[in-house]
Amino acid sequence: MPSRSGIVLLLILSISWISCCTGSRDGESFTSKIRYRQYYNNGKKLYLNNCSNCHQEDGTGLARLYPPLSESDYFKADPGRTVCIIRHGQQGEIDVNGISFNQPMPANPGLTGLELAELMTYLYGTWGDEPTLFTIEDISGLSGKCDQEHSRIHNSAD
Amino acid sequence: MNWRKKVIQPIILFLIINAGCSKKSNETLPILGRKDIREITVNGVTKLDTTYHTIADFTFVNQDSMTVTNETFSNKIYVADFFFTTCPTICPVMKRQMLRVYQQFKDVEEVMFLSHTIDPDYDTVALLHDFADRLGVSSTKWHFVTGPKEYIYEIGQTSYMVTAMEDENEPGGYLHSGAFILVDADRHIRGLYDGTREDQVDRLIADIPKLLKEYAQ
Numbered sequence: 001m002p003s004r005s006g007i008v009l010l011l012i013l014s015i016s017w018i019s020c021c022t023g024s025r026d027g028e029s030f031t032s033k034i035r036y037r038q039y040y041n042n043g044k045k046l047y048l049n050n051c052s053n054c055h056q057e058d059g060t061g062l063a064r065l066y067p068p069l070s071e072s073d074y075f076k077a078d079p080g081r082t083v084c085i086i087r088h089g090q091q092g093e094i095d096v097n098g099i100s101f102n103q104p105m106p107a108n109p110g111l112t113g114l115e116l117a118e119l120m121t122y123l124y125g126t127w128g129d130e131p132t133l134f135t136i137e138d139i140s141g142l143s144g145k146c147d148q149e150h151s152r153i154h155n156s157a158d
Numbered sequence: 159m160n161w162r163k164k165v166i167q168p169i170i171l172f173l174i175i176n177a178g179c180s181k182k183s184n185e186t187l188p189i190l191g192r193k194d195i196r197e198i199t200v201n202g203v204t205k206l207d208t209t210y211h212t213i214a215d216f217t218f219v220n221q222d223s224m225t226v227t228n229e230t231f232s233n234k235i236y237v238a239d240f241f242f243t244t245c246p247t248i249c250p251v252m253k254r255q256m257l258r259v260y261q262q263f264k265d266v267e268e269v270m271f272l273s274h275t276i277d278p279d280y281d282t283v284a285l286l287h288d289f290a291d292r293l294g295v296s297s298t299k300w301h302f303v304t305g306p307k308e309y310i311y312e313i314g315q316t317s318y319m320v321t322a323m324e325d326e327n328e329p330g331g332y333l334h335s336g337a338f339i340l341v342d343a344d345r346h347i348r349g350l351y352d353g354t355r356e357d358q359v360d361r362l363i364a365d366i367p368k369l370l371k372e373y374a375q
């Protein structure tokens with residue numbers, strides 16, 4: 001039969017373990033950490049299925065043909081622009097780390113808001129400055145302007 | 159004593175059987191494609207004459223606007239493929255793999271590369287030039303060629319034995335094979351490799367020296 005002080009000690013240790021070791025840095029909750037992991041892992045699958053052909057599994061791109069995402073000033077500078085490029089594609093010359101690239105990137109109209117959120121979480125979690133959870137609301141906010149612009153162009157073309 | 163016999167005998171048998179298998183890696187490469195064997199009589203002696211599948215004569219324009227023909231590749235062995243610059247799926251992988259092979263044999267004069275575009279309407283000479291330039295390769299070693307579409311498709315299918323055709327259901331609009339074809343100095347096909355698979359391209363990189371050795375003798 002364990003002693004009372006033994007049980008109290010165990011209880012104290014358990015509580016401190018739960019509060020210290022299960023992610024309460026910066027007030028982050030346990031559940032949001034899990035959510036980040038889920039988005040990140042799903043995003044990785046999306047990346048491998050849709051993007052790694054050109055940008056490569058390690059994000060280093062290919063010669064001066066396909067730009068890198070890893071250590072890329074262009075990529076890090078503007079996540080909003082990244083969402084727009086993924087969704088609508090891009091054409092024209094861009095400068096990445098001082099090198100010029102000019103290969104058209106195809107659009108990915110089939111990706112849902114959730115998939116974009118997961119993909120962005122993976123992209124910036126891997127090659128951004130710090131891990132960030134992108135939510136569906138974040139994606140709507142970031143892509144609002146370019147979505148409008150895109151449908152304006154397409155509607156006027158009809 | 160009995161259990162030792164039961165274990166050792168099968169092991170010895172296994173080793174004997176496998177000893178014959180290891181020699182494969184040193185054999186010469188086969189000649190692929192249909193071959194015709196006919197009986198011919200020379201000076202009264204009848205013998206068998208084999209004609210192997212050969213790449214047809216060709217004429218294309220490369221990324222420097224230069225005319226490239228089979229003569230450009232005489233006395234060379236080369237790796238051929240079919241692609242198009244806006245291809246979103248297999249071509250980027252193929253180009254990366256082909257670049258690996260190129261880097262490996264960059265300083266070997268006898269090895270060349272021939273990439274045909276299957277979308278000559280979009281892939282102009284200027285575009286191919288830009289593409290090759292951005293890939294970082296020399297145009298005298300790796301030719302990116304264009305020509306009449308039907309002609310390219312035909313040579314792809316009949317000479318190189320790979321498919322290429324327009325398909326509106328495919329992303330990019332074309333359905334084509336990701337094969338790399340290894341051709342020797344006699345215009346015979348000596349190997350077919352899936353250019354999207356790293357292990358098969360490793361095999362190509364290992365096969366090229368075997369072919370070079372054959373011609374060095």
